[in-house]
Amino acid sequence: MTTNVDNPAEPGSAPNPAGAPSSGSRPSRIFNARVAEATMLPVAFVLVIALFAILRPDTFFQWSNFTSIFGLNSVELVLVMALLIPLTNGDLDLSVAEISGMTSVLVGWLNVNHGWGIVPAILVGIAVGIACGALNGAIVVKFDVNPFIVTLATGSVFDGIAFWLPNQQTIPGIAPQLTQWTQLNHFLGIPLDFWYGIVILLVMFYVLTFTPFGQRALFIGQSREVARLSGFKVSSTRFWGFVVAGMIAAISGVINDGVLSSATPQNQGTLLLSVYAAAFLGLTTIQPGRFNAVGAGISVFFLAVAVNGMNLLGAQTYVQSLFYGIFLVVAVVLSRVIARRRAANASG
Amino acid sequence: MSGTDQAAPANAVRSEVPALAARGLAKSFGAFRALKDVDLTVDAGEVVALLGENGSGKSTLVKILSGYHEPEPGGSLQMNGLDVPLPVPLGEARTIGLSFVYQDLGLAPNLQVVENLFVGHRVGGGAGSFARIRWGSERERAREIFESYGVKLDPNAQVGRLRPTSQALLAIVRAAEELREYRSGHAHSGGVLVLDEPTVFLPEHEKVFLFDLVRRVVADGIGVLFVSHDMTAVREIAHRAVVLRDGAKVGDVAVSSASDADLIEMVSGHRLERSVIEAATTYGSEAAAQAGGEVVMSVKNAQGGRARGVSFELHAGEILGIAGLLGAGSEDLPYLLFGDVPGGSGQLKLPDWSGDLTTLTPSRAIKLGMALVPADRKQHGAVAELSVGLNMLSLSLQKFMRGGFLRLDRLIGTANERAEAYDVRPRNAALNMAALSGGNQQKVVLSRWLEQAPRVLLLHEPTQGVDVATRHQIYELMRERAAEGVAILWVTTDFDELATVAHRILLCAHGAIAGTLAPPYTRDRITSEVYSATARGASREVTTAS
Numbered sequence: 006m007t008t009n010v011d012n013p014a015e016p017g018s019a020p021n022p023a024g025a026p027s028s029g030s031r032p033s034r035i036f037n038a039r040v041a042e043a044t045m046l047p048v049a050f051v052l053v054i055a056l057f058a059i060l061r062p063d064t065f066f067q068w069s070n071f072t073s074i075f076g077l078n079s080v081e082l083v084l085v086m087a088l089l090i091p092l093t094n095g096d097l098d099l100s101v102a103e104i105s106g107m108t109s110v111l112v113g114w115l116n117v118n119h120g121w122g123i124v125p126a127i128l129v130g131i132a133v134g135i136a137c138g139a140l141n142g143a144i145v146v147k148f149d150v151n152p153f154i155v156t157l158a159t160g161s162v163f164d165g166i167a168f169w170l171p172n173q174q175t176i177p178g179i180a181p182q183l184t185q186w187t188q189l190n191h192f193l194g195i196p197l198d199f200w201y202g203i204v205i206l207l208v209m210f211y212v213l214t215f216t217p218f219g220q221r222a223l224f225i226g227q228s229r230e231v232a233r234l235s236g237f238k239v240s241s242t243r244f245w246g247f248v249v250a251g252m253i254a255a256i257s258g259v260i261n262d263g264v265l266s267s268a269t270p271q272n273q274g275t276l277l278l279s280v281y282a283a284a285f286l287g288l289t290t291i292q293p294g295r296f297n298a299v300g301a302g303i304s305v306f307f308l309a310v311a312v313n314g315m316n317l318l319g320a321q322t323y324v325q326s327l328f329y330g331i332f333l334v335v336a337v338v339l340s341r342v343i344a345r346r347r348a349a350n351a352s353g
Numbered sequence: 354m355s356g357t358d359q360a361a362p363a364n365a366v367r368s369e370v371p372a373l374a375a376r377g378l379a380k381s382f383g384a385f386r387a388l389k390d391v392d393l394t395v396d397a398g399e400v401v402a403l404l405g406e407n408g409s410g411k412s413t414l415v416k417i418l419s420g421y422h423e424p425e426p427g428g429s430l431q432m433n434g435l436d437v438p439l440p441v442p443l444g445e446a447r448t449i450g451l452s453f454v455y456q457d458l459g460l461a462p463n464l465q466v467v468e469n470l471f472v473g474h475r476v477g478g479g480a481g482s483f484a485r486i487r488w489g490s491e492r493e494r495a496r497e498i499f500e501s502y503g504v505k506l507d508p509n510a511q512v513g514r515l516r517p518t519s520q521a522l523l524a525i526v527r528a529a530e531e532l533r534e535y536r537s538g539h540a541h542s543g544g545v546l547v548l549d550e551p552t553v554f555l556p557e558h559e560k561v562f563l564f565d566l567v568r569r570v571v572a573d574g575i576g577v578l579f580v581s582h583d584m585t586a587v588r589e590i591a592h593r594a595v596v597l598r599d600g601a602k603v604g605d606v607a608v609s610s611a612s613d614a615d616l617i618e619m620v621s622g623h624r625l626e627r628s629v630i631e632a633a634t635t636y637g638s639e640a641a642a643q644a645g646g647e648v649v650m651s652v653k654n655a656q657g658g659r660a661r662g663v664s665f666e667l668h669a670g671e672i673l674g675i676a677g678l679l680g681a682g683s684e685d686l687p688y689l690l691f692g693d694v695p696g697g698s699g700q701l702k703l704p705d706w707s708g709d710l711t712t713l714t715p716s717r718a719i720k721l722g723m724a725l726v727p728a729d730r731k732q733h734g735a736v737a738e739l740s741v742g743l744n745m746l747s748l749s750l751q752k753f754m755r756g757g758f759l760r761l762d763r764l765i766g767t768a769n770e771r772a773e774a775y776d777v778r779p780r781n782a783a784l785n786m787a788a789l790s791g792g793n794q795q796k797v798v799l800s801r802w803l804e805q806a807p808r809v810l811l812l813h814e815p816t817q818g819v820d821v822a823t824r825h826q827i828y829e830l831m832r833e834r835a836a837e838g839v840a841i842l843w844v845t846t847d848f849d850e851l852a853t854v855a856h857r858i859l860l861c862a863h864g865a866i867a868g869t870l871a872p873p874y875t876r877d878r879i880t881s882e883v884y885s886a887t888a889r890g891a892s893r894e895v896t897t898a899s
Contacts, residue, residue, distance in 0.1 A: 165424055215758040217750035224747060227736040233799075234693060234733050236716035236724060294738075 039293070042343055046290035046300070050307045056315035064317045068194070076196030077189060078309040080105070080261045083202045085280040085301045086209045087253035087286075089245040092215060092284060092296040094250040095226035096145065096152040098247060100160030101254040102273035104137045104282065107167040108258030113176035123180035131255045137163060138251020142244035152247075159243030160273075168270040175269040179262050187263025198260045202302070205253060210298035222246070223295075278329045283308060293343060308332060369432035372397045372450070372576035373545045378428040380413050387413040388424075389601045395545050395576035400567065400609065402591035403580045404620050405820075409578055409625035410600040418578075419453055420448050433543025450527040450535045450544045454551055456818070458520055462513030467495045470527050501632055502526050502569050504562075516560040519626050521551050529570045536575075550818065552586050558678065560718030564590050577659045584613050596620055617821055618859040646670040649840045650703055650809050651692075657697025657712060658685030663863030672831060672841045676848060676883050682864035683844050684728075690842070691718045691725040703809075719748070724802035726795075728814035732848065735786050742768030742782035745801050773802045776826060792823030797891055799827065803834065810834065810841045816850060828854050848879040862886040 058066035070293065081107055091098040108130040116127040141159055146154045187198040213219035225232040225239050232239050262268050287300030308329065315324050380388040390412040395401045405411045416422040418430075418562070420441035424492050426601040430437045432449045441449065460469050471491060495508035514519060525548070532544035533832050548567070552560050560583075567590050571577055579591055587594060588608060596604035596619040603618040611619075646669030655663040659682040667673050677683035689697045692713030699710045715725070727733035737745045742765040746753070753764045768782030775796045786794060795815065802810065812831075816824045830852060835841055845851060851858055851874065858870040860883055867886040870879065 178513060211758075214761075217754070219761065220743060220747065220750055223738055223739060223743070227738050228732075230733045231736050234691070234727060236714075236719040238716060321877055 006246050007061065021138070041292055042289075042293045046307060052215060053307070053311055057310075057317070061314070061317045065314055070313070072195050073190075074309050075199040078088070078305055079187075079196070079198035079202045079226075079259045081276070081279055081283065081305045081309070082302060083205055083257035083260060084254060085283045085305055086202075086205045086298060087250040088280060088284045089209055089213060089258070089296050089298060089301060090222060091152070091243075091250050093219070093222040094243050094246045095229070096246060098141065098152065098156045098185065098250050099252055099277065100137070100141060100156040100163060100293070102277035103160040103163035103167070104134050104244030104251055104254035105258040105276070106271065106273045107137075107163040109256040109261040110167045110170055110176065110258075110268045111271050111307060112262050113179050114170045114258055115257065116179055117176050123183055127170065127183075127259050129167065130259055131252060134251045134253075134255020134258070135248055136251070138248040138254070139244070141251065145247065146244045147238045151267065156217065162193055171268070171270060173270060175267055177267045179266055179268060181266070183263040184257075184266045187260055188266075199261060201228050201256075201260060201286065203345060205256070206298045206302045213295075213298060216291075218242070227254065236334070244255060272352055275326055275329065278333060280305075282329045282336060283332040285333060285340065288340045294340070370397075370542075371395060371431070371545050372399075372433055373578070374431040375418075376429045378414060378417055378430075380422055381425065382653065382693075383714065385871055387600050388417070389599075390428075391597065391600075391602050392576075393595060393602075396576055397542065397576055397853030398571050399593065400571055400577040400579055400591045402587040402594040403578055403597065404587065404604075404616060405596055405597035408515060409597040409620075409820075411597055412549075413600075414597070415453075415547060415578075415580060417441070418451055418547060420444065431684055432545070433793060434538060447535065448531065450539065451547065452535075452544070452550065453532045453547045454521075454524045454528045456550045458524040458551075460512050460520055460524055462511075462530070464512060465491045465508065466510050466515070466523060467492050467508035467514055469523060470495050470498070470508070470530070472527075486874065496531060499528065502566055504531065504566060518555050518562055521555060521563060525551065525563070525566055525570070529573075529575065530624050531569075532575050535575075536573075543576065544574075545578060547578045547580070549580045552581060552583050560589075584616065585591075587616070588613070597777065604707070616637070620821055628898065646838065646840075650701070650842075652690065653700035653702075654659050655686070655701070656684065656864075657689040657699070657710065658692035659864050660685050660689055663689075663699070663861070663864070663866055665859055667840045667842055669808075669838045669840050670835050671717055671856045672854050673843045674851040674858040675861050676870070676879050677844075677859055677861030678883060681861045683857060683861035685814065686861075687725055687727070687813040687842065687844055690811055691715055691723060702866045719805065720778045720803075722808035724805055724807035724809070725811045726802060726813065726815050727766055727800055728799060728817055730794055735794055737787040738785060740765070740782065741772070741777070741784055741786055741797055744786050745771055745782065745797050748801060749804050754821055770898045771800050771804070775830070783881070790820075792819040795827065796823065799830065803830075806898055808838075808840060810839055812841065812845075814845050814847070815843070816845075816847065824850075849876040850881070852876045860886045 039254055051085050053226050054066075064070065087101045088098060097100050111133060112123075112126045112130040115121040115129060121129075137159070141152070141156055144150065144159075187201075190197045190202050213222070221232065221237045221243060224235065225237060225242055229239055283304040284296060284301050286304035287298075287302070288294065288296055289300070290303065291297050291300035312325050312328055316322070317330070371394045373393070375391070375393045378388055378391045378393070379386070386438070391414060393401075393414070403411055403414070413422060415438075417428075417883070418441065420443040423440040425661065425779070428439055430439055432451070437449050441451070446453065461472075467488070495506075499506045499508075504526055506515075506519060506523060506526075512523065525546070528546055530889040532546060536542065536544050547566045552563060555563065564586070567577060567579075577590075579587065581587055591608050594604065594606055594608050594611065594616060595602060596606075596616070598620065604616075606615075648666045648667045650667040652666075653664045660683060663682065663686060665673070675683045675686060680880075686692060688694050689699075689710065690701065692710065693715050697710045697713075701708065701710055701713065703721055718725070731737065734755075742761075745768045747762055750759060750764075753760050753767070755763070765782050769780060771777070772780045772782055777793050777800070778798045779788075786797065789797065795818075812830075815831075816827055821825065825887070828850075831841055831843075835856070843851065843855060855874060858874060860867045860870055862883070870882050
């Protein structure tokens with residue numbers, strides 16, 4: 006049994022950020038519709054900013070507010086990148102948020118409770134993240150079971166470990182260098198952790214769009230059968246997708262330690278929902294129909310800015326859960342509507 | 354010839370009002386006019402064949418009737434004399450007396466026959482959703498229904514385990530039952546059954562069961578619209594043939610008054626000369642003499658799937674046909690030799706590799722110069738949701754790397770050149786595969802493998818669901834490649850096709866090669882030899898088993 010994600014949108018027929026191919030037979034009307042589709046979210050983003058800027062010019066529309074949004078959402082920015090390869094492969098990885106949470110506790114535990122240097126602690130944390138991803142991938146590929154269930158289960162295990170290690174206590178006082186190199190040091194006025202996220206975003210964009218690996222992953226996500234008969238290494242591509250997801254999730258956990266200067270075992274449900282909302286919202290934009298890095302990155306900040314604006318308007322923190330849930334549904338429905346309209350245009 | 358004459362159907366149960374009368378149906382997709390003011394009538398008790406190449410507008414017409422497409426204003430539809438507002442509400446076609454059976458049949462393979470048969474009864478909502486289903490009497494009713502259509506089906510059987518023909522029969526009975534219900538509410542008149550290429554995946558000798566069933570349905574007074582490429586099937590059951598080309602109706606003739614050649618000419622326009630079809634049959638014997646290059650693949654005792662010890666040699670430059678009935682093991686052979694059958698074994702010898710099939714994987718087979726064109730295009734051949742260009746060049750992605758970047762613009766450019774070379778329409782490699790007709794999709798799949806310059810080409814039913822004109826293009830393409838030295842293994846149950854293309858033909862029965870068929874090759878000869886080989890094998894099995 007294959008367990009492809011029900012990819013709600015049909016990938017665009019011109020997956021081509023390097024310039025549209027010359028296509029004389031194609032009416033420009035459709036091309037414009039495609040451009041409109043691809044830029045819908047960025048336009049909505051600008052409108053949302055404009056709205057809050059009018060409502061709260063003193064608090065919202067300040068550069069300092071934006072830099073803090075950029076700096077404080079790097080965990081989400083990094084974590085959503087972890088999802089992209091598995092999603093493109095047609096696999097759901099629900100354990101990334103827990104891997105992130107467990108790594109952040111592990112690094113703090115090694116550093117504070119056991120007196121490890123911060124660098125070895127980080128290296129071990131990332132290695133553990135890779136191992137967690139490898140565990141997910143091995144179970145999924147070796148026994149051909151649904152990754153949805155497997156990662157739901159392993160995620161719960163990772164969550165349990167995160168609470169168990171520090172005895173359910175917050176670990177304060179993580180090495181200040183980590184905070185220095187994530188939250189306190191700035192580049193172009195924005196905390197460094199944001200730029201780490203951007204680097205990972207660019208790498209992911211490159212891998213998915215400009216390498217044969219990324220294109221093969223597309224085939225694997227769409228049809229395991231076709232990919233296998235094309236000689237693609239389906240199992241190993243899926244396995245490495247989970248491994249990379251584990252590694253990136255671990256990096257996001259380390260950044261979380263830096264941002265908070267402490268590690269707290271906590272339920273990761275909201276974090277998971279926010280990154281899935283961003284990934285699926287990203288599916289509707291930039292390269293519509295593809296899980297794409299740039300779209301996912303923009304979506305993270307779209308959601309973050311909207312939540313920030315609502316908080317400044319006086320909304321309580323629970324608005325996040327509400328809002329991410331609503332947007333996940335909206336994103337999935339939206340991509341489906343786009344796919345349907347396109348299918349109707351294409352068939353003849 | 355009298356192309357557009359309205360001819361009276363033979364042997365039809367006539368009624369005053371046609372079961373279906375459509376006027377001026379039209380549909381455009383952007384600037385492309387898929388259907389141009391087409392009129393269509395189906396009388397009660399009449400079988401009308403809808404013919405046309407892929408992309409001729411057949412499927413657009415069917416999709417308008419099913420409500421999937423909204424036709425352009427100006428068209429009208431009358432069912433059983435009553436005006437039906439267009440568009441047909443999606444999913445409501447049966448309430449106006451239209452019932453559809455598509456190629457994929459729409460059955461749930463994990464459920465029982467009886468569950469599939471009565472699924473239409475479960476659509477009503479409300480409190481009825483929780484009423485008790487009496488399975489005993491449902492099974493009894495299912496048996497009665499099958500009996501009334503002269504169909505042998507076990508209501509308890511799991512649908513996925515039935516032979517494809519039985520599944521097709523079940524789907525047709527289910528659709529006909531829907532129409533019976535419609536007719537019981539409409540003075541026992543009207544109703545049109547639309548069969549959209551239902552014979553494509555069925556073995557030749559089992560199609561008769563399907564024809565018998567259709568005749569019974571028609572005898573009740575139901576009209577049938579039969580969409581097909583299969584000339585034999587059309588000739589067998591259709592009274593009248595309506596031919597579409599480039600979205601327009603170009604012919605409406607009584608089948609009895611038109612020859613195959615007439616019909617093919619109407620379908621394909623000027624592009625296909627009659628002499629090509631007729632000359633093609635004798636091609637095999639001439640070319641067989643020319644074949645006989647070095648052995649490029651030798652297979653010993655290949656086992657896996659239904660194959661139980663297949664041995665043969667394949668030469669450079671030859672088209673080797675494997676003729677076998679469905680289930681003979683020949684259908685597993687291409688996948689077995691490509692390393693894609695779990696548990697497959699046997700010796701394979703290529704010029705630079707020899708070893709056991711257990712160690713072969715598809716990726717290794719590709720590296721060794723093999724290519725496989727699978728029968729099931731939708732499942733195994735291509736990805737409908739990705740672009741034509743990617744589907745075409747997915748095996749050659751490394752060629753489009755420039756400075757560490759995969760250049761998709763270059764890839765699409767090259768794909769457009771290939772689309773030109775292989776006559777893929779429309780010539781736009783950026784389109785999604787789903788936008789192409791079956792024949793054009795198959796050209797894309799073929800071109801993907803030819804791009805690899807394979808030494809051995811394994812083909813399984815390469816023209817399934819492909820229109821007549823494209824079929825001949827594919828034959829020509831394969832002949833060219835064979836002439837360049839490629840060895841081609843051609844496995845099909847379409848013996849007409851084998852007679853046309855094969856240089857040499859091996860008979861396959863009961864999982865093994867039963868012999869070589871000496872030329873000249875004609876469809877009738879291949880058919881009779883395959884049948885007698887199968888019968889011989891069966892009797893030998895009986896004697897050795899005791």
